Amino acid sequence: MGKRKIDVRFSKFGTVSFTSTTKVNDFIDYLEQGKVMGTKCKKCGALFFPPRADCYKCLESDMGWFEVSGTGKLVTYSKLEYCPVGFEDDLPYVIALLDYGDYKVFGRLADDLPEEDVSVGMELKTVSNNLPNGQLSYVFQKP
Amino acid sequence: MGKVAIIGVGQSSFVRGYPGTIKELAFEGFREALQDAQITTKDIEASIICSAPEYDKQRSPAGVIAEYLGLIPQPTFYLESLCSSSSMGLKVAYSMVKAGLHDSVAVIGFQKMSEISSAESQERMGRGADIQWESPFGTMMPAYYAMYARNHMATYGTTPEDLALIRVKSGTYGQLNEKAVYRKSVTLDMFSDPESTMSSPVASPLRVGDCCANADGSSCVIVVNEEKAKALCKKPVWILGVGAASTAVNMVGRDLFNGLTVAQQAGEQAYKMAGVTPKDIDVAEVHDCFTIAEMMAYENLGFAKPGEGKELIRAKETYKDGSIPVNVDGGLLSKGHPIGATGGSQIRTIVLQLRGEAGEIQVKDPEIGLVHNIGGVGLYGNVSILGR
Ligand SMILES: [Zn+2]
Numbered sequence: 358m359g360k361r362k363i364d365v366r367f368s369k370f371g372t373v374s375f376t377s378t379t380k381v382n383d384f385i386d387y388l389e390q391g392k393v394m395g396t397k398c399k400k401c402g403a404l405f406f407p408p409r410a411d412c413y414k415c416l417e418s419d420m421g422w423f424e425v426s427g428t429g430k431l432v433t434y435s436k437l438e439y440c441p442v443g444f445e446d447d448l449p450y451v452i453a454l455l456d457y458g459d460y461k462v463f464g465r466l467a468d469d470l471p472e473e474d475v476s477v478g479m480e481l482k483t484v485s486n487n488l489p490n491g492q493l494s495y496v497f498q499k500p
Numbered sequence: 501m502g503k504v505a506i507i508g509v510g511q512s513s514f515v516r517g518y519p520g521t522i523k524e525l526a527f528e529g530f531r532e533a534l535q536d537a538q539i540t541t542k543d544i545e546a547s548i549i550c551s552a553p554e555y556d557k558q559r560s561p562a563g564v565i566a567e568y569l570g571l572i573p574q575p576t577f578y579l580e581s582l583c584s585s586s587s588m589g590l591k592v593a594y595s596m597v598k599a600g601l602h603d604s605v606a607v608i609g610f611q612k613m614s615e616i617s618s619a620e621s622q623e624r625m626g627r628g629a630d631i632q633w634e635s636p637f638g639t640m641m642p643a644y645y646a647m648y649a650r651n652h653m654a655t656y657g658t659t660p661e662d663l664a665l666i667r668v669k670s671g672t673y674g675q676l677n678e679k680a681v682y683r684k685s686v687t688l689d690m691f692s693d694p695e696s697t698m699s700s701p702v703a704s705p706l707r708v709g710d711c712c713a714n715a716d717g718s719s720c721v722i723v724v725n726e727e728k729a730k731a732l733c734k735k736p737v738w739i740l741g742v743g744a745a746s747t748a749v750n751m752v753g754r755d756l757f758n759g760l761t762v763a764q765q766a767g768e769q770a771y772k773m774a775g776v777t778p779k780d781i782d783v784a785e786v787h788d789c790f791t792i793a794e795m796m797a798y799e800n801l802g803f804a805k806p807g808e809g810k811e812l813i814r815a816k817e818t819y820k821d822g823s824i825p826v827n828v829d830g831g832l833l834s835k836g837h838p839i840g841a842t843g844g845s846q847i848r849t850i851v852l853q854l855r856g857e858a859g860e861i862q863v864k865d866p867e868i869g870l871v872h873n874i875g876g877v878g879l880y881g882n883v884s885i886l887g888r
Contacts, residue, residue: 371636372638373636376632379632407632407750435647435650435705435706436701437703438700438702439640441623442619442622442626444638450638454757477655494636
């Protein structure tokens with residue numbers, strides 16, 4: 358009897374990942390290829406970002422992938438001067454929310470985009486990035 | 501079916517580093533509520549124990565606490581909805597009594613936030629959001645409320661000074677509250693004084709002065725049916741409406757960023773059930789874990805139109821002698837915020853107000869009061885309306 362290998366790809370997400378297994382682990386492979394992807398329900402067409410394995414609207418689990426592309430409107434943001442354990446090297450950093458219309462994306466501003474240079478309502482794009490500690494993530498940049 | 505009443509309320513002092521166990525802490529609020537109601541443990545048919553489990557070392561605290569309080573063999577269970585746990589406890593107790601299952605239920609809230617080390621606490625802080633998609637970005641509770649503050653400012657022209665005015669009001673009453681953890685007055689100047697900790701940035705645009713303090717504390721509310729209320733109590737306070745709602749924990753699942761939908765929805769339910777409107781509320785306790793939270797509460801509860809909350813605080817309408825007194829006990833900003841105990845403490849303040857027993861902070865002759873209690877960053881919302 359062979360041991361089943363556990364798929365822990367999700368442990369690569371973010372400065373600190375708090376969970377390693379999920380049914381949408383392909384998200385990580387896409388990030389490695391430079392793509393930020395959400396899921397689309399093949400039955401009802403609902404778009405989900407962040408990706409979901411299951412559609413609560415029609416109870417379907419047959420999902421396809423779509424790429425987060427174009428720009429979204431900056432809904433709000435905040436610069437943190439304190440952080441939880443494990444994020445000390447990142448301080449200060451700015452968390453933010455973009456509205457793409459059909460879905461929203463939560464993340465951080467790129468390190469070279471200071472808080473002073475953004476305002477609510479401006480258009481930003483989402484790009485994948487590699488973190489100094491070897492982890493994978495995505496950030497918001499000017500288009 | 502008859503009405504449901506509150507006949508006893510109690511709370512411990514809210515302190516930093518409570519020198520005792522969670523059982524001993526829970527006993528303090530419980531004893532005060534029993535003495536207030538002039539009843540004994542034999543009069544309590546069931547208990548609901550409310551807290552947020554991430555701060556507990558004790559597994560399944562309900563049984564351990566119920567035994568210490570002398571509430572066995574009556575049924576007891578644990579209830580959690582983060583910071584609104586004991587308001588949700590009130591709603592569940594109301595249901596149990598209304599359904600006729602029990603004549604009396606004790607809602608006991610507690611939190612010993614100092615139970616775990618500050619390192620453990622820091623680690624748990626990182627898991628306050630959806631751990632899969634948001635925590636990996638390094639999120640924290642103040643930063644989420646800060647995002648609401650930023651959008652409120654961008655949408656309505658609310659200023660950091662408007663938020664500071666809410667803290668100044670809190671300090672005005674907090675210094676009168678002998679059970680508050682922070683009993684000093686706060687001035688607007690402190691927010692512009694770099695030497696004052698109040699002005700120190702936490703998560704822009706929020707500063708230290710915009711944030712409440714952690715504390716250890718307990719609270720207790722005794723809920724009974726109409727027959728028992730009339731037999732036992734000279735001044736029962738009736739539960740007129742209990743509303744509750746939930747929403748997406750992830751920011752991406754939300755559509756409103758300058759108000760909390762759970763507060764709007766829980767408020768609408770409670771107003772409808774009580775048959776009253778915002779104008780009928782004579783005194784309110786709202787969940788001011790951050791100054792922006794109180795500002796949004798004014799608007800979400802209908803005390804002000806969206807974006808006009810700032811006019812209320814600028815005109816001091818939410819002070820004791822204003823048109824709608826809010827948090828005249830100092831609120832969470834001054835009292836401190838022992839998560840599971842907070843709702844019970846808010847309910848206690850409104851009950852004392854409606855009985856005319858609030859002392860220095862007594863509002864003039866209130867008939868109807870409201871409690872707004874939020875769990876997480878607007879993840880859970882409870883609004884309760886009480887009347888004398
Ligand atoms: Zn679907």
